[in-house]
Amino acid sequence: MITSNPRHLRGSYDVIVVGGGPAGLEAAVAAQEAGADHILVVDREPEAGGILLQCIHCGFGLHRFGEELTGPEYAQRVMKQALAHRIDIVTDAFVLDIDLQRRVKLMTREAGVSLVEARAVVLAMGARERTRAAVRIPGARPAGVFTAGMAQRLVNLYGWLPGRRVAILGSGDIGLIMARRLTLEGVEVAGVFELMPHPNGLNRNIVQCLHDFDIPLHLSTTVVEIHGHNRVEKVTVAPVDDNLRPQLERAWEVECDTLLISIGLIPENELSERLRLRMDPVTRGPVVTSAMECSLNGVFACGNVVHIHDLVDFVSAEAMLAGRSAGLFAIGAPLRPDNVRLLPGENVAYCVPHTISTEREHTVYMRTRRRLEACKLRLVAPDGRIVHEKRLRYVFPAEMVNLKLKPVILQHFHDDALRIDIVGRSAER
């Protein structure tokens, strides 16, 4: 059932999922399959589906569905599956708060504030974009400065073009996808400016979004000033030195009426913070066990709210795990606790989950700090002994590394912590 009226809902549910993106919908289905009867997904948007609804390009689902889908196609599949599992979905409903008794406070147009009780809660609020404030670009505050994802929403859902001539700061995939999208709609893209000496997006997007349309990519370059009174009139860009400091004497101006900012996503964790969940300062998401359980019993999390994923397929995999754990918790059969902590070591920025169990099979997701080739991923015991080693052809910060850990690997391991190192030949060029 889909409704925007909380009066149609039950007063209590086995599992309430906050956020109806792919993470939330997949978690709901998995909770039902684990034995929970009544499951509710809450989303503040008029439709569930999350950010995928505006990602109209291809590149989703190769792992999950074995074919390459667009974002809306992927969203529709998980949505159909949720409805087939008799999941309740309430849209246009904002979750304001969750208390320690797992009562979820909703705000809706139809009923104002209402409270719904849950035995288990799954947090799946996704992420939001970093804005101009995150990089402190000096200059005026005219109209015409958008995050790339906001522009994507305006163009793909509402059919509004953000401007006529656009400059893009940041070469992450969202910025690259928008460079193509706007070009296809007849907007001129003056260039993409990237602070780092290497592009941040997939090679496929560099080729198919920039090269295909002769859009220049300026590496080691950043926007140092925005000009204009009511509307952006131009931006000043400058190359940066090895310490990423702009060299103002070499700056130049780019005429444009719009600046898109594509400098990354931050997990949306206001609710987690209000619940005082333990947070990981690197991922900016909650610390989770191998059951995707947070530091508060009965509260689980998955998807971009835990750490930023580049592939929605891995969001789905993580969400199925979180949903299953929540379902088992709700019916009073929670998984046995973990017994090993995972510690990010050399060249590993973070790993998720933060703890594992030697009894179960796990997928550990991690991000590296630097680009390396011909590398080895090592699991190291506290005494320095190498417990497991895996060869990797390459690692890149922009691409999540995942490691399948089977119980056999840890059968002779009896300590309580494992460090993960990734060593190899530097691939910076």
Next chain:
Amino acid sequence: MGEIVTVRYLCIGCPLGCRLEVDEDLEEHAIVEVRGFSCRRGKEYAIQEHTAPQRMVTTTVAIDKARWARLPVRTSRPAPKDKVLEICRALRTVRVSAPIASGDIIVRNVLNTGVDIIATRDMAEWAPPHNIET
């Protein structure tokens, strides 16, 4: 043998991003050599990109009586790369009306490319509720 030109490509097969080079004999219109790849996928990609580059096109068309103003669409299979902009330009004048189902053909054989334009989601018929001003 005629004059040889070298064309460069960036391989999109994996993050290594090998720099590929294709040597073509201009008179014979034939590829003489492919260099720079580290695996078979790279070589195949270079040949495909050089001889008949293709792209899946994803864009939107206007839709009436739906919750959103735009319906996302894609080509039914990859289209010739040099037709991408023209296809999008042609779609700017297309207007459909809800309800639409995912997979519905929106334009058949667009610009005689043999490729159809299909919807990538359902869009139900929708009118704004009486208490919302749009």
